[in-house]
Amino acid sequence: MAPRNASAREQARKLQQEQERKQKTQSLLLRVGVVVLALVVVGALTFWVLSRDDGGSYTEGPAPAAANEQGGFTLTSSSELVEGDSLGQIDAENLDGAETTGGADQPPGVEPRAEGEPPHVVMYTDAGCPACGAFESAYHTMLTEWLDAGAITMEIRQVNWVAPPYSSQTANAFACMAEESPEDYFSYFGQITSARADGGEFSNDQMAELAEQDYGVDISECINDGTYRAFAQYSSNLGSENGVQATPTIYVDDEEVPEFMNTGDVILEAVQAYQDETGEEFIEEPEEDVEDADAEAETEGE
Numbered sequence: 070m071a072p073r074n075a076s077a078r079e080q081a082r083k084l085q086q087e088q089e090r091k092q093k094t095q096s097l098l099l100r101v102g103v104v105v106l107a108l109v110v111v112g113a114l115t116f117w118v119l120s121r122d123d124g125g126s127y128t129e130g131p132a133p134a135a136a137n138e139q140g141g142f143t144l145t146s147s148s149e150l151v152e153g154d155s156l157g158q159i160d161a162e163n164l165d166g167a168e169t170t171g172g173a174d175q176p177p178g179v180e181p182r183a184e185g186e187p188p189h190v191v192m193y194t195d196a197g198c199p200a201c202g203a204f205e206s207a208y209h210t211m212l213t214e215w216l217d218a219g220a221i222t223m224e225i226r227q228v229n230w231v232a233p234p235y236s237s238q239t240a241n242a243f244a245c246m247a248e249e250s251p252e253d254y255f256s257y258f259g260q261i262t263s264a265r266a267d268g269g270e271f272s273n274d275q276m277a278e279l280a281e282q283d284y285g286v287d288i289s290e291c292i293n294d295g296t297y298r299a300f301a302q303y304s305s306n307l308g309s310e311n312g313v314q315a316t317p318t319i320y321v322d323d324e325e326v327p328e329f330m331n332t333g334d335v336i337l338e339a340v341q342a343y344q345d346e347t348g349e350e351f352i353e354e355p356e357e358d359v360e361d362a363d364a365e366a367e368t369e370g371e
Contacts (some may be wrong), residue, residue: 127161127237127295127298127299127301127302128160128161128162128299128302129158129159129160129161129299130158130159130296130297130298130299130300131157131158131159131296131297131299131300132153132156132157132158132159132297132300132303133153133244133245133247133248133297133300134152134153134155134248135150135151135152135153135247135248135251135254136153136154136156136244136247136300136304137151137153137154137178137224138154138156138167138168138177139167139168139176139177139178139224139226139304139307139311140226140227140300140301140303140304140305140307140308141178141191141224141225141226141227141304142224142225142247142254143222143223143224144216144222144223144224144225144254144255145216145222146216146217146219147212147213147216147217147255147256148217148251148252148253148255148256149251149252150247150251150254156300159299159300159303160299160303161299161300161302161303161305161306162306164303164306164307164310167307169307169310169311170310170311170312171310171311171312172310172311172312173312174312175320175323175325176191176308176311176312176313176320177311178191178224179191179320179322179323179325180322180323181322181323182322182323182339182342182343184346185346185347186343187219187220187221187222187340187343187351188220188221188222188321188322188336188339188340188342188343189221189222189223189224189321189322190212190221190222190223190224190319190320190321190336191223191224191226191319191320192223192224192225192226192317192318192319192320193226193228193308193313193316193317193318193319194225194226194227194228194262194316194317195227195228195229195230195231195232195236195240195316195317196227196235196236196239196240196243196258196261196262196265197229197231197232197233197235197236197239197265198230198231198232198236198265198316198317199265199266199268200316200317200329201231201262201265201316201317202262202263202264202265202266202267202269203266203329203366203369204317204319204329204332204366204369205258205259205262205263205266206263206266206365206369207330207362207363207365207366207368207369208332208333208362208366209259209263210362211333211358211359211361211362213255213256213259214352214358215336215340215351215352215355215358216255218351218352219351220340220343220344220351220352220355221336221339221340225255225258226304226307226308227239227240227243227244227301227304227305228240228301228304228305228308228313228316229301229302229305230305230308230316231316235270237298237301237302238273238276238292238295238298239261239262239271239276240297240298240301240304240305241291241292241295241296241297241298241300241301242257242261242273242276242277242280242288242292243257243258243261244296244297244300244301245280245288245291245292245296245297246258246280246284246286246288248291248297249286249287249288249291250280250284250286250288253280253284253286256284257279257280257283257284260279260283261276261279266369273292273293274289276292277289277292277293317329319332321335321336321339322339324339329366330363330366330367331363332362332366333358333359333360333362333363333366334359334363336359337355337356337359340352340355341355
């Protein structure tokens with residue numbers, strides 16, 4: 070009888086081992102399944118986020134109140150934006166309602182200075198563009214002083230060509246500030262754009278934090294929701310349609326500045342003509358301002 074009992078015990082032991090093996094296999098498969106499911110979820114979320122960060126996916130949405138037909142913001146001083154063209158809801162893929170030149174001529178709004186009017190500077194810029202960062206670093210202070218003196222007016226047309234999605238995110242943030250606190254728009258724009266000269270980059274949270282800490286403006290929801298991403302795409306598409314191919318592209322009245330490092334000289338010439346025409350002196354030492362800005366621009370551009 071002993072051998073039979075031993076055989077039964079051995080069989081029971083094997084059954085127990087087999088059961089334990091099956092349980093381990095099932096447990097392993099369950100864990101693997103959970104990991105695979107998690108990876109699928111993460112992958113799907115990543116794809117969704119990346120898709121939302123694609124500027125081309127934002128095609129319809131509101132435009133800020135101060136935006137003009139070309140997607141620009143016009144400044145009469147560093148803290149005052151001209152009333153916009155009431156664009157309402159825009160479709161970035163449908164430009165039929167906007168004036169375009171098809172690249173055959175200078176963009177709309179780039180035209181000779183009218184008698185008695187200050188020089189008008191139109192700038193296509195991209196906060197993801199290092200050269201745009203160098204321009205702002207060199208010229209922002211000078212432009213601020215000349216705007217506030219009434220020596221020039223300026224229009225900024227933001228595009229998102231150089232560093233997507235960052236270019237689109239910053240363009241959206243600038244539009245948020247133009248909508249919520251237009252008096253701070255130009256300073257905020259310059260602060261973020263100039264950082265690109267040294268490769269600086271802001272996350273959405275950092276741009277919202279900067280607006281809150283330095284200007285006391287809460288635009289976090291507008292930034293994180295991408296409220297004006299479609300508008301940013303609209304402005305960019307119009308720039309392309311009008312033959313603009315690089316940033317920064319700068320016009321002083323109807324003259325395109327061949328290199329941004331010459332901007333100070335071109336603006337100075339226009340301002341001096343305006344001063345001679347009106348008999349007023351808007352800038353006490355404009356040559357000194359230009360020399361300082363041009364010298365910095367040369368350094369930044371190297």
